[in-house]
Amino acid sequence: MTTPAVRLTGVTKDFGPVHAVRGIDLELAQGEVVAFLGPNGAGKTTTIDMILGLSQPTSGAAEVLGMAPRQAVAHGLVSAVMQTGGLIKDLTVRETVEYTASLFADTLPVDRALENAGITAIADRKVGKCSGGEQQRLRFAMALLPDPALLLLDEPTTGMDVEGRRTFWSAIRQDAEKGRTVLFATHYLEEADQYADRIVLISQGRIVADGSGAEIRALAEGRTVRATWPRETGEPDHAALAALPGVDQVDVRGEQVLVHAAKQGASDEVARFLLTRTPARDLEITSKNLEEAFLSLTAGAEQTQEATR
Amino acid sequence: MSAMTPAGTPAATPAATPAANDVPARRVPPLGAFNVTLLRIELFRMLRNRRTIVFTLVLPAALLLTVGNQDGWDDKAGAGNVAAYILISMALYGAALTAAATGSMVAMERALGWSRQLRLTPLHPIAYILTKALVALCMGALAIAMVNLVGVLQGRAVMPTGVWVGAAFVTLFCTMTFAALGVFIGYLVPGENAMQILGPGLALLSFLGGVFIPIDQYAEVVRQVAYWTPMYGVAEVARSPLTHELPWFAIVNAVGWFAVFVLGAAWRMSKDTARV
Numbered sequence: 001m002t003t004p005a006v007r008l009t010g011v012t013k014d015f016g017p018v019h020a021v022r023g024i025d026l027e028l029a030q031g032e033v034v035a036f037l038g039p040n041g042a043g044k045t046t047t048i049d050m051i052l053g054l055s056q057p058t059s060g061a062a063e064v065l066g067m068a069p070r071q072a073v074a075h076g077l078v079s080a081v082m083q084t085g086g087l088i089k090d091l092t093v094r095e096t097v098e099y100t101a102s103l104f105a106d107t108l109p110v111d112r113a114l115e116n117a118g119i120t121a122i123a124d125r126k127v128g129k130c131s132g133g134e135q136q137r138l139r140f141a142m143a144l145l146p147d148p149a150l151l152l153l154d155e156p157t158t159g160m161d162v163e164g165r166r167t168f169w170s171a172i173r174q175d176a177e178k179g180r181t182v183l184f185a186t187h188y189l190e191e192a193d194q195y196a197d198r199i200v201l202i203s204q205g206r207i208v209a210d211g212s213g214a215e216i217r218a219l220a221e222g223r224t225v226r227a228t229w230p231r232e233t234g235e236p237d238h239a240a241l242a243a244l245p246g247v248d249q250v251d252v253r254g255e256q257v258l259v260h261a262a263k264q265g266a267s268d269e270v271a272r273f274l275l276t277r278t279p280a281r282d283l284e285i286t287s288k289n290l291e292e293a294f295l296s297l298t299a300g301a302e303q304t305q306e307a308t309r
Numbered sequence: 310m311s312a313m314t315p316a317g318t319p320a321a322t323p324a325a326t327p328a329a330n331d332v333p334a335r336r337v338p339p340l341g342a343f344n345v346t347l348l349r350i351e352l353f354r355m356l357r358n359r360r361t362i363v364f365t366l367v368l369p370a371a372l373l374l375t376v377g378n379q380d381g382w383d384d385k386a387g388a389g390n391v392a393a394y395i396l397i398s399m400a401l402y403g404a405a406l407t408a409a410a411t412g413s414m415v416a417m418e419r420a421l422g423w424s425r426q427l428r429l430t431p432l433h434p435i436a437y438i439l440t441k442a443l444v445a446l447c448m449g450a451l452a453i454a455m456v457n458l459v460g461v462l463q464g465r466a467v468m469p470t471g472v473w474v475g476a477a478f479v480t481l482f483c484t485m486t487f488a489a490l491g492v493f494i495g496y497l498v499p500g501e502n503a504m505q506i507l508g509p510g511l512a513l514l515s516f517l518g519g520v521f522i523p524i525d526q527y528a529e530v531v532r533q534v535a536y537w538t539p540m541y542g543v544a545e546v547a548r549s550p551l552t553h554e555l556p557w558f559a560i561v562n563a564v565g566w567f568a569v570f571v572l573g574a575a576w577r578m579s580k581d582t583a584r585v
Contacts, residue, residue: 054428073428
């Protein structure tokens with residue numbers, strides 16, 4: 001039972017000259033609910049495609065429950081609800097579920113799958129006549145047919161209202177307690193924070209942060225002290241700043257020094273240190289909310305990457 | 310129920326057997342997940358489609374009733390009469406059109422994202438294509454049966470029973486060429502437009518290939534072109550049980566075009582999966 005549900009080792013993916021994924025190492029334990037958080041174009045969908053074996057990594061390896069991704073799909077161990085997955089309009093809801101069920105060696109009974117997804121009443125309706133929400137339920141019914149050990153969801157709650165989202169996630173969590181691993185891509189920070197055990201923050205094809213919601217939030221709590229360190233006075237003393245109590249992140253961007261302190265009061269100490277013991281001036285203390293933390297983390301990766309070009 | 314589970318919400322799944330994370334207990338379906346349920350659903354889906362029914366059943370039968378009415382229907386032609394010759398030709402046309410329509414649905418399903426959805430299941434691409442090919446064959450058989458039935462009811466076609474049955478089977482075999490053509494065109498022309506090309510295109514090829522009008526009634530120049538077109542070969546092959554005539558270049562034509570369309574379809578499909 002110690003086989004990781006997903007293991008990505010040095011995975012990269014290029015589309016011609018575009019580097020969509022630039023080297024991801026990731027291991028998901030069984031039963032974890034993990035959010036794959038990042039802005040559009042960060043490489044979330046590309047990574048999920050590789051976990052499903054829909055595309056091959058340019059370099060590195062993807063493994064699902066100790067198997068090659070396509071093998072795991074053939075065993076019915078992985079399912080997904082993808083943004084791009086289409087449905088045939090002239091099949092009925094029941095036929096669509098029946099069709100999908102016939103493709104797996106072990107599957108839930110069709111009636112049970114319909115009932116679980118709450119679509120028994122519309123079972124005989126043509127898929128083309130179903131609303132967007134009903135079609136989404138149908139997709140879930142199809143994905144849950146093989147009782148997958150790993151469920152991948154690409155922006156699963158797009159278009160759902162708040163109550164819908166809550167009910168959806170409580171169902172997902174219930175299944176996770178029985179050992180199902182869930183990896184969901186989202187660009188909603190709140191959703192990742194509320195419903196995932198673990199958040200993997202991805203930007204520009206790289207993982208920029210990985211931790212519990214609380215850990216990610218800690219990056220957002222506290223304050224950031226920003227100061228100008230004139231170039232003529234030499235390089236900022238990175239080590240000394242990082243060694244100050246309560247400091248968890250030091251960024252140097254040209255003449256700008258950004259010191260983040262999570263603990264209360266720590267930012268005062270940082271400010272005192274900067275003004276009395278260093279040539280820094282032009283000091284500014286700001287607090288970030290979650291959204292800003294997210295943006296600064298993802299923008300940070302962008303700048304690092306600009307620098308490496 | 311719906312009050313409890315708003316849009317898109319799956320209720321908790323009761324554990325199926327075997328348990329979700331019991332990896333060794335999970336099996337791979339045999340034959341790349343090819344199965345009868347799949348075949349049944351696909352077939353019923355085709356039979357429900359009004360446009361398909363018009364192509365498959367109504368159009369060839371109507372053509373037979375009109376074209377079959379021309380003067381000289383009772384003249385001798387091979388082992389039977391001209392009406393029999395027309396009957397076999399119309400059955401071929403109907404079956405080819407139906408098979409092409411079925412084939413082009415592969416591309417339509419790809420455009421809809423259904424092919425991608427299927428890639429999240431154990432269904433092997435070869436099993437998928439095999440299913441589509443069998444559905445195309447079944448629909449082609451239906452078209453052939455319909456034309457033959459109308460021919461019998463019309464009571465004009467005369468040929469030995471062996472020829473009748475033999476020609477029907479050879480015709481069915483020939484329709485695979487057009488199923489492949491349908492897949493090929495479907496990939497070249499995305500979405501629903503494929504049928505708008507295949508419909509008139511096949512009619513034109515049928516005229517050229519001597520399906521509607523015997524090829525020896527054409528001017529020399531037209532005939533020389535016609536020998537190279539895809540309908541000519543299969544039409545000669547399909548009618549050979551009746552005519553007892555089968556020039557070698559007709560066989561080359563039939564085999565050649567079959568190879569071209571199958572390779573073309575395979576080529577487009579392989580390029581497609583590489584991109585997805």
